[in-house]
Amino acid sequence: MKRSIVTTCFLVAIGLLTAPSAFSQTFIPSPDEEVETTKRGQTGFKFLSASVDARATAMGGAVTSSTTGSSSAMFYNPASMARMGSNFSAGFGIxxxxxxxxYNAASVAYRPGGGNYGVVGLSLVNVDYGDFLGTVRAENEDGYIDTGVYNPTALAVGVGYARSFTDRFSVGAHVKYAKQDLGSHAKARSDDGATSLDDGTSATFEDYALNTIAVDFGVLYDTGFESLTIAMSTRNFSRELVYERERFELPLTFQIGISMDVMDLTSMDPNMHSFMVSVDAQRPRDFAEHVKVGGEYTLMNILSLRGGLGRAFVGEDSEEGFSFGAGLQYSASGIGFGVDYAYTDFGVFDAIQRFAVNISF
Known part of the structure; x- marks a missing residue:
């Protein structure tokens, strides 16, 4: 009976995870027509695709199969949350x-009944885009009028659940409420119910905010050969959205990964040395298919050194370069603490830095 349940879940997972491929093409040129296309700029709510965890980012985002059993797994592959070794896990990152x-991100996960009922979790991502000066067109020397400062923001709140059906096979899902608020803007000049501007003219203001529900889904399979693990995930599955007259999709992403602690192939003490190597193949809706590669060396389960490349073998130019980082873990009296840091080179832009802390017991 258990085997049939696992088989059914696996087949359903494969169907859900490969579904994006069937709907990813919306334009088919004629056989005689040569068209150069790019997938960039085809999605909205892009904040949902940002890597918010320091450990995962330092490994180039190649963590579909190598996310530690912690609450932060919800952001990458919710099925990994089922491998949580403690009853409670929480993390916070900036x-x-x-x-x-x-970006600010937080997550918590709880394993009731020692894991007999799976693992439940909550997640939060908050984005502050900073302050912007609003303007409206006007027939004056400058050609515009200041309408004041506005502050765009974004928010995603999620609930996750993961369960291991056997000691090798796990399934997880993460349902998110996502909202993006672009602020209040002057839409048109009017004399009825309008707000007076600095030059005495008037404008009608309108709030530009949109929300939706998005779903992440993942599976994790331990092959039984040493620590070799295979996993798949689909993130940001949702309906089409409309801003005014513009239609767009969320940044749907399909990812499959494989990972292994290569020290398993040596005679070294696993409690002293660990070197996790992870490779992911990613197919995003708004970028070319590419490979993510990452590694994590851990000494005595205390110090971790990490490195990775988030966009290897990519068919399009990308400013994103190598990532690297480090982490410290310490356990005492059944309580574990961790601190992580990640640095990502971004070409002509300033480098991106991430910090995270976590606790488990």
């Missing part, structure tokens, strides 16, 4: 993104 955009 990211200084491009052009002074600030």
């Amino acid at each position: 990211m200084n993104y491009l052009v002074d955009i600030q």
Whole structure:
């Protein structure tokens, strides 16, 4: 009975995870027509695709199969949350993104009944895009009028659940409520119910905000050969959205990964040395297919050194370069603490830095 349940879940997972491929092409040129296309700029709510965890980012994002059993697994492959070794896990991270955009992320996970009922979790991502000066067109010397400062923001709140059906096979899902608020803007000049501007003219203001529900889904399979693990995930599955007259999709991403602690192939003490190597193949909706490669060396389960490349073998130019980072873990009296840091080179832009702390017991 258990085997049939696992088989059914696996087949359903494969169907859900490969579904994006069937709907990823919306334009088919004629056989005689040569068309050069790019997938960039085809999605909205891009904040949902940002890597918010320091450990994962330092490994180039190649963590579909190598996310530790912690609450942060919800952001990459919720199925990994089922491998949580403690009854409670929580994490908090900050990211200084491009052009002074600030990300804050938090997650908690709880394993009731020692894991007999799976693992449940909550997640939060908050984005502050900074302050912008609003303007409206006007027939004056400058050609515009200042309408004041506005502050665009974004938010995603999620609930996750993961369960291991056997000691090798796990399934997880993460349902998110996502909202993006672009602020209040002057839409048109009017004399009825309008706000007076600095030059005595008037304008009608309108709030530009949109929300939706998005779903992440993942599976994790331990092959039984040493620590070799295979995993798949689909993130940001949602309906089409509309801003005014513009239609767009969320940054749907399909990812499959494989990882292994290569020290398993040596005679070294695994409690002293660990070297996790992870490779992911990613197919995003708004960028070319590419490979992610990452590694993590851990000494005595205390110090971890990490490195990775988030966009290897990519068919399009990308400013994103190598990532690297480090982490410290310490356990005492059944309570574990961790601190992680990640640095990502971004070409002509300033480098992106991430910090994270976590606790488990």
